[in-house]
Amino acid sequence: MSLLEVKGNQFIWHGEPVRLLSGAIHYFRVVPEYWRDRLLKLKACGFNIVETYAAWNVHEPKEGSFCFEGMADIVQFIQLAGELGLQVIVRPSPYICAEWEFGGLPAWLLGYPDMRLRCSDPLFLSKVDAYYDVLLPKLRPLLSTNGGPIIAMQVENEYGSYGNDKRYLEHLRQGMVDRGIDVLLFTSDGPTDEMLQGGTLPGVLATVNFGSKVEESFAKFREYRPDEPLMCMEFWNGWFDHWMEPHHTRDGTDVAQVLDDMLQAGASVNFYMFHGGTNFGFYSGANHIQAYEPTVTSYDYDAPLSEWGDATPKLEAVRHVLQKYTGETGAAQEAFPDPLPRKRYGEVRLTRRSRLFDQLDALGPRVERTHPEPMERVGQNYGFIAYTTFVNGPRRGQELWLQEVRDRAQVFMNGVPIGVVERWDPKPLKVDIPAEGAELTLLVENMGRINYGPLLRDHKGITEGVRLDNQFLYGWTIHSIPLDTLDGLSFQPIPDDAAGVAEAGPFFYEGFFEVDEPADTFIRLDDWTKGLVFINDFNLGRYWEKGPQKALYLPGPLLRQGQNRIIVFELHGPRETVVRLDDTPDLGEIASVDPSVLSFTTEE
Structure with missing residues (x-):
C-alpha cells in the first residue's frame, strides 16, 4: 500500500493529513554538479517535495540504446533529493510536453510511417512498453513503499488536451502496476470539460493545471471530482520564450496572491517551474497554434529560482506565503544557500575556422x-x-x-x-x-x-x-x-583578409581561453548572427540575434581549469570573430505575462 493515500478530500501521509507543497526541477535541464544546490534552495523556500518529468528521448536517444548517466541519471537525482529530506513526484509519462523537443518522445518514433502517437496503437504501445521495461525497474527501489522518496507517479500528461483514448491510459496505468509501481498514481489536465473528460481515469487521482483563476479552475474540477483532494499539479508562475518574441515575465506579487488563494482553499500545489534550467543542445521544443514558434535555449521561465540558480524577488514573495501556512515547522525556516560564484573571463577571439560544405x-x-x-x-x-x-x-x-x-x-x-x-x-x-x-x-x-x-x-x-x-x-x-560529435572537423587559420566570410557559407569557428578557477559565466555573441555554441565539446544550445535571448548560460562545471575550447557554428557570418564571457546575463526585451491567459490556455 502507498504511504501517501487519498481519503475523501485529503491527502494522508503515514496516517496524518498532509498538504503537498512541491516545486518542479528537471534533472535533464541542470548539470548534475548543481542538483544539490537547486534542491537545497527548493527546500529552503518552503517546499517539501520536488517534482520532475522523465524525458524518454533523453533516456532512449536511439531505439534500444539507453542512457542513465550524467544529466540523464534520474536515479542519482531522486536519491539525492531523498538524502536532503525531500519527497519526490515523478512524471514518467511517455509524453511530457515541457517545451521539450517532441514533448519528450524520441524522434526515432517518426521513422515508423504507420505509427500513431499517444493512443492504443499496438506499435506505439510496444515501444512504450520496451522503454518502461528499462525505466520503471530503476525507479521501483526508490518508491516510498520500498523506503525511498517517491510518493506519487503520473500516468500520462495533459492527455485530455490531445485525445480521449481510455484504453491507452489504462494500458499505461496497468503497465506501471504490473512493473511494481505501487505508489499513488495520478493524471493532470487543464480545468475544462473536454480536458477532464479525455484525460482522467476512474480510480486514478485527478489533478489540474493552471496559472490563475483559482476559484473558477477548482470549481470546474469539482464538477468531475467532488470528493477528491484539490491539487494544482502545474501552477504556471512564469512563462517560456519563443525566438523572435519578447522575454516573458510575471509579477511576483501576483504569483504570491494566486498561491495564497490556492492554499486558503486547502489545495496542494506544484510550482511549474520552481527552477527552469536550460534546454541544452537540440532539446528545445516548439509550439504551433497559429504558426510554428520555436522555443529558445534558456528555460529560465521567470521562475522563482533563475536559470543560473539565483533567488529572485518572486522567490521571496513565494517563501513568505509558504511560511504563513507552514509556520515554524516549515522548510522555509532553513538558511538559504549562498549564490554560486560567477566570473567574467573577457573576450575570446576565435582564430581558426572550418567550412561546413568542405566537411x-x-x-x-x-x-x-x-x-x-x-x-x-x-x-x-x-x-x-x-x-x-x-x-x-x-x-x-x-x-x-x-x-x-x-x-x-x-x-x-x-x-x-x-x-x-x-x-x-x-x-x-x-x-x-x-x-x-x-x-x-x-x-x-x-x-x-x-x-x-x-x-x-x-x-x-x-x-x-x-x-x-x-x-x-x-x-x-x-x-x-547531427553534430553529436565534432571530432572529424579540420580547422585552418582564418586569413587576415577574410572580410567576406559572411558570403562564403556556414563555418565552424574555433578558439581557446584559459580559466584559472571555473565558475558560472555567460557567453555573449553580439557580433554573430545565428548558430550554436560548443564548450569542450558540450553543445550549449542555439543563439540568434533576433532574440529575445542575448546570452547563453555556461555553468562552471562545464569548464576546466586551464585551457578550454570553444566552437561556434555560425550559419551566416560574424561581424567579428569574438565572443565575450561575462558575469551578467542579458534577457533581452521584456514582456509581461497576462495572468488571465494562464487558466484555460492550451499551452503548458
Whole structure:
C-alpha cells in the first residue's frame, strides 16, 4: 500500500493529513554538479517535495540504446533529493510536453510511417512498453513503499488536451502496476470539460493545471471530482520564450496572491517551474497554434529560482506565503544557500575556422535518394541536414519552392547563398539558372519538434519536395549533420583578409581561453548572427540575434581549469570573430505575462 493515500478530500501521509507543497526541477535541464544546490534552495523556500518529468528521448536517444548517466541519471537525482529530506513526484509519462523537443518522445518514433502517437496503437504501445521495461525497474527501489522518496507517479500528461483514448491510459496505468509501481498514481489536465473528460481515469487521482483563476479552475474540477483532494499539479508562475518574441515575465506579487488563494482553499500545489534550467543542445521544443514558434535555449521561465540558480524577488514573495501556512515547522525556516560564484573571463577571439560544405562527409553519412527525405527517414534525430542536386539550365525568373520545409533552410547555388526559406514564412525564392546549369544545396535546420497539440507529428528537413515553379526536382544527395560529435572537423587559420566570410557559407569557428578557477559565466555573441555554441565539446544550445535571448548560460562545471575550447557554428557570418564571457546575463526585451491567459490556455 502507498504511504501517501487519498481519503475523501485529503491527502494522508503515514496516517496524518498532509498538504503537498512541491516545486518542479528537471534533472535533464541542470548539470548534475548543481542538483544539490537547486534542491537545497527548493527546500529552503518552503517546499517539501520536488517534482520532475522523465524525458524518454533523453533516456532512449536511439531505439534500444539507453542512457542513465550524467544529466540523464534520474536515479542519482531522486536519491539525492531523498538524502536532503525531500519527497519526490515523478512524471514518467511517455509524453511530457515541457517545451521539450517532441514533448519528450524520441524522434526515432517518426521513422515508423504507420505509427500513431499517444493512443492504443499496438506499435506505439510496444515501444512504450520496451522503454518502461528499462525505466520503471530503476525507479521501483526508490518508491516510498520500498523506503525511498517517491510518493506519487503520473500516468500520462495533459492527455485530455490531445485525445480521449481510455484504453491507452489504462494500458499505461496497468503497465506501471504490473512493473511494481505501487505508489499513488495520478493524471493532470487543464480545468475544462473536454480536458477532464479525455484525460482522467476512474480510480486514478485527478489533478489540474493552471496559472490563475483559482476559484473558477477548482470549481470546474469539482464538477468531475467532488470528493477528491484539490491539487494544482502545474501552477504556471512564469512563462517560456519563443525566438523572435519578447522575454516573458510575471509579477511576483501576483504569483504570491494566486498561491495564497490556492492554499486558503486547502489545495496542494506544484510550482511549474520552481527552477527552469536550460534546454541544452537540440532539446528545445516548439509550439504551433497559429504558426510554428520555436522555443529558445534558456528555460529560465521567470521562475522563482533563475536559470543560473539565483533567488529572485518572486522567490521571496513565494517563501513568505509558504511560511504563513507552514509556520515554524516549515522548510522555509532553513538558511538559504549562498549564490554560486560567477566570473567574467573577457573576450575570446576565435582564430581558426572550418567550412561546413568542405566537411560534410566527416560530420555524418550521406545517401542518394530520388526525392528529398526528412531526417527521420535517413536515421537522423537532431541537427541539420543538407540536400544537393544539379539543375539544368538555362531557366530565368523561376520560383524555387521548398514544399513543407521544417524548419529553416538556407539556399545555396554553386556554394553561394541566395536566400533563406522559413517555415513560418514559406515564400519562394526567385532564381535564375545559367545555361551550364547549377548545383543547388539546401541546408535545413531542425529548430525543435512541436511539443504540444494536434501537430505533434513533426518530421524535420524537406518533408514534401522541392520544385522550380510546378516542376519537382529529383535526384538528390542527402548529408546528415547531427553534430553529436565534432571530432572529424579540420580547422585552418582564418586569413587576415577574410572580410567576406559572411558570403562564403556556414563555418565552424574555433578558439581557446584559459580559466584559472571555473565558475558560472555567460557567453555573449553580439557580433554573430545565428548558430550554436560548443564548450569542450558540450553543445550549449542555439543563439540568434533576433532574440529575445542575448546570452547563453555556461555553468562552471562545464569548464576546466586551464585551457578550454570553444566552437561556434555560425550559419551566416560574424561581424567579428569574438565572443565575450561575462558575469551578467542579458534577457533581452521584456514582456509581461497576462495572468488571465494562464487558466484555460492550451499551452503548458
